[in-house]
Amino acid sequence: MAVVMMAVVAQCAAASIEDSVKHVRDLRQQADSLSRAGAKATPTDLQRATALLEEAQRHLNEAAQATGNPSLRLESYNNLLPLAALYSRQGRKQEALAALDQTRTMLWYPAAAQMLSTDTDFDAIRKEPRFQSVLAASALPERLWQGPASAQPYKDALTVEERIAGLTQFWTEARHSFVYFDKVPELDWDKVYMDYLPRVMAAQTTRDYYAVMRQLAPLLRDGHTNIWAPGELSSEFEAVPPLRTTLVEGRVLVEFVDDAALPVRVGDELLAIDSVPVHEYARQHVDPLISAGAPQDREFQTYTTALLRGRAADPVTLRLRAANGKEREEKIARNAGYHWPEAPQFKLLANGVAYIRIDHFSDDSGLKAFEAALPQILKARSLIIDMRRNGGGNGEIGLKILSYLTHKPIISAVSYIRGDDAYLRASSGPLVRWTQLAGMPYVQAREQVYDGPVAVLSGPQTYSASEDFVVTYAIMQRGLTLGEATGGSTGQAINFKLPGGGVARVCAKRDTFPDGREFVGIGVPPQIAVKQTVAGLRAGRDAVLERALAELSGR
Known part of the structure; x- marks a missing residue:
């Protein structure tokens, strides 16, 4: 019975929060329609708009105190900024500054810093030290969360400091934000850093550096956690021939051919790549670069999207067996790629x-x-x-x-x-x-x-x-x-830049069925x-x- 009652209370609390948010947003919309009339907004309009936002703020304060829900604080932040603007427009400087001071205890948000810098509603308090302090705090996260060398554009060779900075940035972001460490319980993330440190230090070129870094994210075995090399290196790592393969009944078959002149046919079985048996090739050269948790995801990426990737300058030699059993070898260029046909929707x-x-x-x-x-x-x-x-x-x-x-x-x-x-x-x-x-x-x-x-x-x-x-x-x-x-694989990933123009992401949200059943990685x-x-x-x-x-x- 106690469990049932707790569930009912939780449902009621959620409904109450939803009602509070709706009520506050309705009030804010009314206030905005009054205050955003430009030159036509009268002093009375501004006073009425201010009263509406003050009522909204009182409601939020009471609701947050009653429920302890953190989302109401964010709603309060969205309410305090326009309220501070209204105070400023009416010459109520101290009240405007006090409202902004409250926002600093809730959120530091770079988009708000841009708004505060340009919105003429704040002209009356722009030179006040308290205003400048809020403005500076709001701009901080952009610098705080940027990697120490992430702004470094592409160049053929990164410095050793820049290479270490990129490794440290990804490793740190994962340690702070990654939500599926429990799915790789055997992984010692500290040891990974120490193992990769000499490898990135030894990489002489940016290409060599990303050849190492591309093996780092797959250790976390998550489809929404990846490292991609700079676009300038796409021809080094991402080139594919104009065909697509798939694993069917344990055999690798050609599923689609995008070039009629190609000496490959749909249904041909792929036996070997560059003289290496296809499954062995996949284990050695493809699987270590796959970011995936579920076996079917790993299989799909390994045998379909990534199997034939490589340098555009290096053609790939395929050992094929036709449906009639006849075997042959074909050398195929990698620089074309394929365009999967769009069927009628x-x-x-x-x-x-x-x-x-x-x-x-x-x-x-x-x-x-x-x-x-x-x-x-x-x-x-x-x-x-x-x-x-x-x-x-x-x-x-x-x-x-x-x-x-x-x-x-x-x-x-x-x-x-x-x-x-x-x-x-x-x-x-x-x-x-x-x-x-x-x-x-x-x-x-x-x-x-x-x-x-x-x-x-x-x-x-x-x-x-x-x-x-x-x-x-x-x-x-x-x-x-x-x-x-x-x-x-699903979730919300944090995306960030790496030195030399590479990009990465780390999954920062985990999802389950409402009854707790897992499906990520499964x-x-x-x-x-x-x-x-x-x-x-x-x-x-x-x-x-x-x-x-x-x-x-x-x-």
Whole structure:
């Protein structure tokens, strides 16, 4: 009973916080409409706007004291800045400065520093020492979190100090922010630093340096934790021939050829690369550079996206076996690359089945395609959403699409960040405290909702925000999932620059199902597992789609 009561209290508190935020934002919007009338804003308008923000601030102070919720402090920060601006415009200097002083105890934010520097609303207090102090504090994080040599542009050879600075920056960012050390319990991160230090010191060129650094992030075994070499070195590390391979039934097959003149055919089996048996080549030359936790993600990256990467100047020699068993060798240039064909995003299949393929959430094109097809989807007997090639992007786009499938609020994954700080370490010793991010069900009322049978197709390339889509769909229990397990990698990464123009990221948010089940490093398994076969690939068949159609036809 006590557990139930605690859950009810938590739900009520969350609802109360949501109501408080909504109330405060409504007040702030009213105040903004009064104060942002430019020259037409009268003294009375400014007084009314100020009173609204003061009321909002009182409400936030009371709500924060009652709940202890840290998100309300951030909402308070967003309220105090415009309140300080209004005080300043009315010549109430001390009140303006006092409001700004409060913000300094909540957040130091470079974007606010830029606003404070240029907004004429603060002209009346701009020369005040207290204003200058807030301005300086707000600008600090940009310098504080920048690596000691991260601004160094590309050059053929970095200094030893710059190379050490880059190693230290990545190592430190991971130690402070990485959220999946428990998934690599055998990894001694301190020893990693000491092992890599002489290696980066010995690297004579920037190319050599990044050849070393590219092996560092994979030790953390996370798909959202990576190091990429500068763009100037892409021809050294990232060049690929105009074809794509895949692992099917333990064999590496050519899945796609982008150049008709290439002496390679879809369905050819790859036996060796540069005279090294293909699986041995993958273990030696590819796997050490793969940042992945889930086995299916590692397999996909190893045998599809990274297998044939290398120097553009070095052609790759492939030992191939055709479908008829005949073997041959072909030397293929690496500098072309391939462009995966874009199939129609929406089409009607037999028996009134609507099919839509959404390959990314990097923009809202998938959402627009879904909405454009909605009249036909609403009339369809059933719906298939193909997410097998969706590498992610903006997760809100997925929520908007899912909102066309239900009238209910949508519940997503639960997110956590590390909350360990210097004070906790000083008072309690070494520890890691997990803080759950506040999250409310997604609500988007739709005039028209599709309520027929739905199937979602997934695979190891279903990644990041698209994996969030599959997780949310599974929580909704809206319909079938078919294919293979998702990539097992999502989260929010901290992105930063490295010396010489390289870039890196470290995953700083961990996600689980609401009941605590893990899927990062594991993947979300489909309800019906279907894999491609050698015969199916060579025949041009889509076994997953065929099974989805068969399942939906029986419903």
